[in-house]
Amino acid sequence: MTELVIRAAEQADLPALQDLYRHLLPEDERCPDDRAAAILDKLRHFEGSAILIGLLGTELVASCTVIVIPNLTRGGMPYALIENVVTDAGRRGQGLGKAILKAALDRAWEAGCYKTMLMTGSRNPATLGFYAAAGFEQSKTGFQARRLPARTE
Secondary structure (H helix, E strand, C coil): CCCEEEEECCHHHHHHHHHHHHHCCCCCCCCCHHHHHHHHHHHCCCCCCEEEEEEECCEEEEEEEEEEECCCCHHHCCEEEEEEEEECHHHCCCCHHHHHHHHHHHHHHHCCCCCEEECCCCCCHHHHHHHHHCCCCCCCCCCCCCCCCCCCC
16 A cells, blocks of 8 residues: 655645545535635644645545644643544545544644644544544543534534
8 A cells, every 4th residue: 555645735735635525524515716725825824733634645535634822821832723634434444544643743742732632523432432542532521612503423
C-alpha cells in the first residue's frame, strides 16, 4: 500500500476536500468555491493552525482541522481544538484517522499547546473507542450553543 502523506491543505486541494466532507456530513450544503478559498486563506494565517489532509498517492482520504488558540492562563501557553475529523468511508479501519489525529497532536505540541481538545456528538462505541485509541481521554463535560442542529448518527 502507498504510504500516507500528511500535509496542510492548499487551495488546489479544496475540491477533493469538499468531496471528502461528504463522508462526514452527506446532507450538508457544500461551501461555495470562492468562500472556501477565502476561509482556507484566513485559516492559514492563524499560526500553528491548518486543515490537515492525508493522501494515498493523489487520493485525499482523511482530514481534520486543528486550530491553535492563544491563551492568557497556563503561563500563556496556547491550547488547540480539533474539528471535522473525517476518513473516506471506504478507507476506514486502516489507521488513516489515527495518523491524521497524530499529525494534528504533533502540530499542537510543536506550537507549545498545553492541551488539545476535540468533541464528538457520537455515542457510537466504535467512534468513542477510535478517539480513545488515538490518545484522547473522555474526561470533561462539554456544553455547546448551536445555530445549526446537531447531526444525527
